[in-house]
Amino acid sequence: MAVSPELVFAITAFTGAAALTSLCVLLALLGTINPYHRPAVPLLGAFTVIALATYATAAAHDVEFGLDALRLTMAEGVLAIIMILPLAFMILTVMLLRASFRKRPEDPLLALLESESGSA
Amino acid sequence: MSPWALQVWLGLALSIVGIAMHRTGPAFKRHRFGAPVALLGLAVMLVHTQELPEPEAGLVQAMVDSMFWVVPAVFGAALVMLGAPLYWKSRPWALLAGWPLIAVAWYEVYAVAAGTSPSDFPLSLAALPGAALALLVFALCVRTAERMVPPEPVTEPLTERERRYVESVLSRHLRGDGGEP
Numbered sequence: 001m002a003v004s005p006e007l008v009f010a011i012t013a014f015t016g017a018a019a020l021t022s023l024c025v026l027l028a029l030l031g032t033i034n035p036y037h038r039p040a041v042p043l044l045g046a047f048t049v050i051a052l053a054t055y056a057t058a059a060a061h062d063v064e065f066g067l068d069a070l071r072l073t074m075a076e077g078v079l080a081i082i083m084i085l086p087l088a089f090m091i092l093t094v095m096l097l098r099a100s101f102r103k104r105p106e107d108p109l110l111a112l113l114e115s116e117s118g119s120a
Numbered sequence: 121m122s123p124w125a126l127q128v129w130l131g132l133a134l135s136i137v138g139i140a141m142h143r144t145g146p147a148f149k150r151h152r153f154g155a156p157v158a159l160l161g162l163a164v165m166l167v168h169t170q171e172l173p174e175p176e177a178g179l180v181q182a183m184v185d186s187m188f189w190v191v192p193a194v195f196g197a198a199l200v201m202l203g204a205p206l207y208w209k210s211r212p213w214a215l216l217a218g219w220p221l222i223a224v225a226w227y228e229v230y231a232v233a234a235g236t237s238p239s240d241f242p243l244s245l246a247a248l249p250g251a252a253l254a255l256l257v258f259a260l261c262v263r264t265a266e267r268m269v270p271p272e273p274v275t276e277p278l279t280e281r282e283r284r285y286v287e288s289v290l291s292r293h294l295r296g297d298g299g300e301p
Contacts, residue, residue, distance in 0.1 A: 006239070006243055009240070009243045009244075010243045010246040011246070013243060013244050013245075013246040013247045013250065014246040014247065014249060014250035015250060016247065016250065017246075017247035017248070017250030017251040017254070018250035018251065018253050018254040019254075020251075021250070021251040021254035021255060022254045022257070022258070023136070024136050024140075025254065025255075025258050027133055027136040027137050027140060028136065028137075028139075028140035028143075030137060030140075031136070031137035031138070031139075031140035031141045032140050032141065032143075032144050038265045038266075038268075038269065039265075040265070041261045041262075041264050041265040041268070042258055042261040042262055042265060044261070045257045045258060045260070045261035046254075046257075046258065046261075048257070049253075049254050049257050053250075067121060071121070071125065071129075071175060071176070072175050074129070074132075075175035075176065075178065075179040076175070077247070077250075078132075078179050078182070078183070079178070079179060079182055080244045080246070080247035080250075081247055081251075082182050082183065082186050083236075083240060083241060083244035083247075084241070084244050084245060084247055084248065085186065085190070086189075086229045086233070089189075089193055089225070089226075089229065092193075092197060093222060093226070096197060096200045096201070096204070096218075096222070098206075099200070099201065099204040099206040100200060100203075100204050100205075100206075100215055100219075102204075102205070102206045103205050103206070104205055104206050109290060109294060
């Protein structure tokens with residue numbers, strides 16, 4: 001069955017973003033390792049997502065499942081994320097606009113702290 | 121895999137580790153090595169003396185092209201956040217410097233978008249459910265890992281000295297005076 005190039009593009013964007021996000025999870029666990037971490041199960045989950053996404057990309061592009069397919073998956077993931085970055089920038093711009101015109105609200109925690117200090 | 125391709129992936133990994141390191145700790149005191157490691161990773165990824173193989177060549181080219189708007193966007197957003205009365209003491213000069221940079225970034229976004237196929241963007245939106253799925257799997261894995269740990273006894277309340285210390289940290293940083301007592 002012939003698959004349209006548009007569908008292959010969309011599948012690759014989906015699998016690439018899933019694999020890239022799982023890679024970020026793996027590396028974030030590595031970069032923030034501490035004695036209270038229990039990383040075994042999350043690492044296993046991230047590896048599973050990467051493997052499944054690579055397999056799907058390899059099947060969609062008709063390439064062999066392996067290191068080349070993994071490189072293709074990750075590269076397509078980065079490209080898809082770059083493509084939709086302007087959407088994130090649009091949301092950020094709206095948030096910055098709101099932040100530029102709003103005053104800092106009085107923090108209820110500060111009032112609580114002051115009342116606690118007064119009663120102590 | 122060629123060493124130059126490996127260099128790109130090593131740089132990407134370093135950048136992600138650096139960003140993750142930077143996110144640790146409280147907002148007023150980030151990890152001191154986070155930003156340098158992330159910038160080192162970016163440099164390792166983008167600076168090459170040899171031609172890259174595919175798909176890394178296309179990846180690096182797309183990143184370099186996006187830098188034309190990402191760099192002013194990042195600096196502009198940082199300046200606006202520094203100057204916004206919502207987050208800190210109001211600094212009008214930072215707002216006045218930040219918004220033109222954001223405008224420049226939007227101009228560059230339109231310039232880049234004009235050179236791409238209009239059908240590519242809606243298809244690229246498939247990346248959103250892909251990323252959401254990966255995060256959902258991660259959340260489920262974290263929940264599973266937490267459930268495997270036996271519950272701990274109820275923590276002892278803070279001592280008077282600890283309570284005063286927590287109060288002083290909160291009041292210094294919530295007032296937005298940069299931590300000055």
